[in-house]
Amino acid sequence: MPEFLHLLSPTKARKRFLSAIPQAGSIQSEIVPTEEALGRVLAEAITAPHPLPPFARSSADGFVVQASDTFGASPSLPAYLVIIGEILMGSGKTLTLESGQAALIHTGGMIPSGADAVVMIEDTQSVRSDEVEILNPVSVGENVIPEGEDIAAGEDVLDVGIRLRPQEIGGLMAIGVTNIPVMHRPKVAILSTGDEIISPSAEPSPGQVRDVNSYTLSALVTSAGGIPIRYGIIPDQYKELDRIAQEAHTASDFVIITAGSSVSARDITADVIAGLGKPGILVHGISIKPGKPTILAVADSIPVIGLPGNPVSALIAARLFALPVIHQLLRMPEQPLEARIPARLSLNIASLAGREDYVPVLLESTPDGYLAKPIFGRSNLIFTLARANGLIRIPSETTGLMAGIVVEVVPF
Amino acid sequence: MPEFLHLLSPTKARKRFLSAIPQAGSIQSEIVPTEEALGRVLAEAITAPHPLPPFARSSADGFVVQASDTFGASPSLPAYLVIIGEILMGSGKTLTLESGQAALIHTGGMIPSGADAVVMIEDTQSVRSDEVEILNPVSVGENVIPEGEDIAAGEDVLDVGIRLRPQEIGGLMAIGVTNIPVMHRPKVAILSTGDEIISPSAEPSPGQVRDVNSYTLSALVTSAGGIPIRYGIIPDQYKELDRIAQEAHTASDFVIITAGSSVSARDITADVIAGLGKPGILVHGISIKPGKPTILAVADSIPVIGLPGNPVSALIAARLFALPVIHQLLRMPEQPLEARIPARLSLNIASLAGREDYVPVLLESTPDGYLAKPIFGRSNLIFTLARANGLIRIPSETTGLMAGIVVEVVPF
Numbered sequence: 001m002p003e004f005l006h007l008l009s010p011t012k013a014r015k016r017f018l019s020a021i022p023q024a025g026s027i028q029s030e031i032v033p034t035e036e037a038l039g040r041v042l043a044e045a046i047t048a049p050h051p052l053p054p055f056a057r058s059s060a061d062g063f064v065v066q067a068s069d070t071f072g073a074s075p076s077l078p079a080y081l082v083i084i085g086e087i088l089m090g091s092g093k094t095l096t097l098e099s100g101q102a103a104l105i106h107t108g109g110m111i112p113s114g115a116d117a118v119v120m121i122e123d124t125q126s127v128r129s130d131e132v133e134i135l136n137p138v139s140v141g142e143n144v145i146p147e148g149e150d151i152a153a154g155e156d157v158l159d160v161g162i163r164l165r166p167q168e169i170g171g172l173m174a175i176g177v178t179n180i181p182v183m184h185r186p187k188v189a190i191l192s193t194g195d196e197i198i199s200p201s202a203e204p205s206p207g208q209v210r211d212v213n214s215y216t217l218s219a220l221v222t223s224a225g226g227i228p229i230r231y232g233i234i235p236d237q238y239k240e241l242d243r244i245a246q247e248a249h250t251a252s253d254f255v256i257i258t259a260g261s262s263v264s265a266r267d268i269t270a271d272v273i274a275g276l277g278k279p280g281i282l283v284h285g286i287s288i289k290p291g292k293p294t295i296l297a298v299a300d301s302i303p304v305i306g307l308p309g310n311p312v313s314a315l316i317a318a319r320l321f322a323l324p325v326i327h328q329l330l331r332m333p334e335q336p337l338e339a340r341i342p343a344r345l346s347l348n349i350a351s352l353a354g355r356e357d358y359v360p361v362l363l364e365s366t367p368d369g370y371l372a373k374p375i376f377g378r379s380n381l382i383f384t385l386a387r388a389n390g391l392i393r394i395p396s397e398t399t400g401l402m403a404g405i406v407v408e409v410v411p412f
Numbered sequence: 413m414p415e416f417l418h419l420l421s422p423t424k425a426r427k428r429f430l431s432a433i434p435q436a437g438s439i440q441s442e443i444v445p446t447e448e449a450l451g452r453v454l455a456e457a458i459t460a461p462h463p464l465p466p467f468a469r470s471s472a473d474g475f476v477v478q479a480s481d482t483f484g485a486s487p488s489l490p491a492y493l494v495i496i497g498e499i500l501m502g503s504g505k506t507l508t509l510e511s512g513q514a515a516l517i518h519t520g521g522m523i524p525s526g527a528d529a530v531v532m533i534e535d536t537q538s539v540r541s542d543e544v545e546i547l548n549p550v551s552v553g554e555n556v557i558p559e560g561e562d563i564a565a566g567e568d569v570l571d572v573g574i575r576l577r578p579q580e581i582g583g584l585m586a587i588g589v590t591n592i593p594v595m596h597r598p599k600v601a602i603l604s605t606g607d608e609i610i611s612p613s614a615e616p617s618p619g620q621v622r623d624v625n626s627y628t629l630s631a632l633v634t635s636a637g638g639i640p641i642r643y644g645i646i647p648d649q650y651k652e653l654d655r656i657a658q659e660a661h662t663a664s665d666f667v668i669i670t671a672g673s674s675v676s677a678r679d680i681t682a683d684v685i686a687g688l689g690k691p692g693i694l695v696h697g698i699s700i701k702p703g704k705p706t707i708l709a710v711a712d713s714i715p716v717i718g719l720p721g722n723p724v725s726a727l728i729a730a731r732l733f734a735l736p737v738i739h740q741l742l743r744m745p746e747q748p749l750e751a752r753i754p755a756r757l758s759l760n761i762a763s764l765a766g767r768e769d770y771v772p773v774l775l776e777s778t779p780d781g782y783l784a785k786p787i788f789g790r791s792n793l794i795f796t797l798a799r800a801n802g803l804i805r806i807p808s809e810t811t812g813l814m815a816g817i818v819v820e821v822v823p824f
Contacts, residue, residue, distance in 0.1 A: 090608030106674030150793035167797035170628035196502030200585035216582035262518030339751035381562035385579035
């Protein structure tokens with residue numbers, strides 16, 4: 001397939017790619033303890049085995065009463081109720097409250113049978129140890145959290161595809177779900193090609209550079225919930241790359257290959273990807289900068305991405321095209337929440353119409369809000385990104401952005 | 413110390429608290445492989461042992477030349493140069509280029525001595541195998557990334573306190589730094605108190621509820637880079653809580669106690685915290701909702717926080733007051749980047765002036781941007797937060813927010 005004959009927009013490219021990846025996927029689920037499931041993705045919906053709260057509770061410290069006993073009460077004409085005891089926290093012993101009676105209750109305490117409201121302690125006055133003055137009336141249900149207010153028994157509380165945060169873990173614990181089915185982490189093969197690339201631990205000879213992409217992409221995959229499997233550095237030779245790519249394709253749920261930087265090296269990568277299986281290459285060349293030579297393919301149900309060799313291009317393109325694959329393999333919803341930080345642009349940025357540009361910026365806090373300072377480096381080397389904490393997306397219909405305008409920065 | 417006599421604003425409370433925690437801290441550093449350091453925090457600044465790129469490189473596929481040989485070249489009157497070879501990727505063999513000569517070079521290839529520019533392949537035409545036509549002139553340095561353009565030798569490339577992202581890991585690999593000093597993860601003791609609280613794996617009797625706070629706070633601590641150490645569920649008895657709090661205080665870098673929900677249980681927690689060491693309680697009560705009864709203390713250099721027992725209050729207050737402590741213990745910069753998602757508010761929210769409110773919202777994507785739907789629940793139970801993906805902060809000078817206005821939502 002000739003490269004770049006027809007460049008797709010990033011959105012169209014991603015759509016064509018994701019829709020060709022089988023929805024069922026190759027990923028199985030496993031049972032893990034809920035307390036170790038932070039960041040994991042639910043493989044089955046969770047249903048509440050009982051209501052939450054499991055019983056009506058007081059939302060205040062005070063006296064639990066029958067509301068009708070307090071009607072008309074005022075500081076000048078209080079209602080007098082007989083104190084029949086105290087609701088002890090966590091105690092199963094339940095009083096039964098009758099008209100004319102009150103019991104001391106604490107926040108979270110269980111509402112006894114017969115009672116229907118709680119008078120806050122500040123609306124009461126102690127008279128004797130067995131009698132309390134009610135200074136203001138309460139209505140039925142006041143200061144009471146009814147049984148099941150948070151969730152009802154049998155309610156679906158968490159959906160498939162939810163990535164678990166502290167609050168979901170807490171919610172599961174609250175309903176006694178201490179083990180849960182989560183998706184296996186997808187195995188993502190990472191192949192770094194290029195005759196000039198050497199291991200980071202080696203000393204480079206003239207003309208050689210250390211491997212960066214294997215490690216940035218591994219870290220990105222890890223942070224997205226996948227397991228990176230590095231297949232090392234592969235020379236720009238069809239036979240060797242093909243052998244290792246086949247091996248990675250068989251053993252993984254997703255394959256990412258960064259191409260060597262020369263035209264011939266890129267051609268080799270494209271040929272190898274095309275040969276991995278059907279339907280093969282779906283997108284070759286995207287109207288985006290950086291990341292134009294990106295290849296998106298599906299080979300016998302396994303997604304395969306060919307990324308440019310430049311570390312900045314590879315990492316930005318991986319965020320745009322590899323992260324959604326991992327999310328889809330994990331059955332996460334298609335549209336995750338995208339945080340955007342509004343910031344004023346510190347200087348003009350030129351851009352080509354018809355191409356979506358991503359520019360790394362350093363956000364600086366000022367008294368007027370954030371200032372976004374573009375980090376240019378024609379070299380586009382890796383420390384450009386290490387100095388950045390955000391990316392500006394310049395839409396394809398725009399020919400540039402003026403200094404001073406407010407842009408939306410993607411935290412990075 | 414009497415509770416709530418003088419409520420501090422969240423900002424003042426946090427400042428008073430953080431400034432009382434020793435800067436030097438108790439946290440030591442350790443050496444880890446860079447490839448396993450995602451999310452860890454650098455304990456020492458990293459200096460580049462050599463420039464990056466380590467040699468001048470081509471940023472294009474084409475022919476490397478002496479720029480002066482191309483001056484005046486045009487499609488109608490090309491410059492003719494003798495091809496003396498090809499710069500092989502990663503090869504240490506260096507040609508020396510003289511006037512009138514050119515060599516084939518690939519993106520990333522090393523600029524040979526004598527050469528000072530690269531003509532892109534599209535600005536050339538092949539004539540014979542040993543001669544190339546240059547159709548357009550290049551200036552000195554054109555399409556060349558000079559040695560050290562990204563970083564110079566000896567340059568401080570990464571500061572103490574940086575939390576490592578994929579790009580920093582890649583940058584470190586690029587300069588051959590394969591092992592790095594990172595801060596130990598702070599040990600954070602978590603104590604959950606309350607006579608009504610039982611383990612999530614137990615079956616609650618009437619009046620009992622399962623422990624949520626131990627697990628939400630553990631997950632929060634983990635995600636912030638700390639190691640949670642759970643001390644279990646402790647009854648509302650001074651002696652027992654004091655014994656376990658002393659033990660946790662001795663063994664940890666930071667202690668978090670969630671109080672029982674009754675007044676007397678909160679008093680016990682405050683007394684225990686006050687007795688742990690000097691200077692003791694610095695803040696007791698904050699003008700915030702939820703989270704008002706929060707206690708901030710430092711006991712013999714160890715930060716201690718007493719949180720309300722309500723799971724929503726505890727988690728929101730922990731985000732505001734416990735996360736900055738972990739960041740400070742890790743020597744991270746004081747002001748992390750705070751992402752804000754602009755969204756239209758779906759309905760009115762009332763708020764008390766003089767109090768900062770945090771309201772959980774569900775952000776929904778609409779054609780006009782995000783809509784923020786407040787999730788009210790007077791019960792303030794944990795699934796309120798599980799249903800939310802953001803928090804709205806209502807500043808203390810505001811008495812409420814009107815439906816339709818654009819608010820800034822903190823992703824949650």
